Amino acid sequence: LLSRFDAFHEYIFLLAIGWCLGLSEAATFLGLSHEIGAFIAGVTVATSPISQYIASSLRPLRDFFLVLFFFSLGAGFHLDLLTEVLVPSLLMAVLVISLKPVVFHGLLRKLSESEPRSWEIGFRLGQISEFSLMIAFIASAESLISLNASHLIQATAILTFLLSSYIVVFRYPTPIAVSDRLRRD
Template sequence: MEVSIVHSFFLIFAGAAVIATVALYTRQPLIIAYIALGALLGPSALSLIDEPKLMDEMSHIGIIFLLFLLGLDMQPSHLINMLKKASWVALLSSIVFAGVGYSISLAFGYSQIEASIIGIAMMFSSTIVCIKLLPTTVLHHKHTGELVVGLLLLQDIIAIAVLLVLYSIAGTQESSASQILIPIIGLPSLIAFAFLFVKYVLLKLIAKFDRFHEFIFLVSIGWCLSMAVAAEYLGLSAEMGAFIGGVALATSPISQYIATHLKPLRDFFLVLFFFTIGASFNLELLGLVIVPAIILAVTSMLLKPVVFRYLLKGLKEDASTSWEVGFRLGQVSEFSLLIAYLAASIGLIGIEASHVIQATAILSFALSTYVVILNYPNPIAISDKLRRD
């Protein structure tokens, strides 16, 4: 039976409301509840929603808004300084994580190529989980938040490079050359365009019609999605385009007004994102992948804080800040899910190896969320003492 989009939204959001109530009563993280709901209602269980691909496309908008709002909180001068400082930390840590993931995968009998892809998937931390658990009005303006965001951005750049290589493998030699060249030219061009357009067009329009709140709301959404689409045309990720659009606006006082009014829209789509992760997972393969996935997820959660602790020591960071950054970055990334889907679709890895990456990501999301909400300031903390919006 074909399910309408209204029926699908009813199941997702009514179900999310019920399971969120249960989660709050039992003091569990809401993110985990949304993933569990997706697994329950998705094709592998009750099959009440059998089009997770459609949900995935809609949930992607939530990630775009999340990065746009993050950009609104980042002053360009602070961001550039942090990226310069943390670049070698991001590179060295990625190499270590890839090597460990590769070794563990080989030990479980996966092929050299599959172990390499699993190792690569271990390199990155989740932008969504990390930013979701950062207090938007406190930590973004503090040094810890800047470190986390800087490292995430550098990891995203590495992840985009990996995806470009995979796309080039899937395509012809001619197209792969253009796919590599266009983003190299496109990134600085997009940054220059964003700052010039904001300065000479967008801010003047907002200043002229700032009495009309609906106009500011519409212009903000239009600017965010325009930058996301422009980035995709230039071979970059939509998330990166949205982030650049946010940073370009961050120097204006209007940025905080926009950030406040877009948060409900962001949260709407993020529920879809976490639901889709659960719905997309094939539960029939759980028995085959659960052991390596648990080991990889636990290794990620234990290894990343240690590695970041010692690498950040080279930047003269104190121990408490370094440990907090490491634990906040302890999970695997949504980019890892994309790498798994793409590598499987072009035949580099099998379905089992792809689901190992997916299961590792889901488990690491859960582990990381529990660690952060129980120990560090965050918007969804169980303890009133740690809850910071």
């Protein structure tokens, strides 16, 4: 179907959005969340030869809704619970920042990646993903985890985002590196 509309890029854009919304709605009909349906829709489109075009044309929408998603997470974060989750989230963040790079380094070395490159990739992937925030948000909304557990995951994610960003900016090439030697596009 996607190849049939390949000549008309606007149709591909609309078809991709329709496919995402359709599978999202179908997932709720099957008792799953909208988010899982949208994820499945994305996976099915990923096998299409024009998936890169779809991804790049949907980027402005993705960024817009990502901003709204993080805003809604922040707006739902109860600062009065911060005292309860601060120490555990600090411990979890240090654990994640310490162990994830080691695990990725070990796995990538087994796949014959170079020593420096495997460490760099490990540190660049050293944070908890945004996907974990979505899962925690859904699990909390469905009462599968407590509000404290959700806040623990959110606080840990925020801390790992901050810590890993500083590690990358100070140690590895990036457009916003602190050192001129490391600043690259």
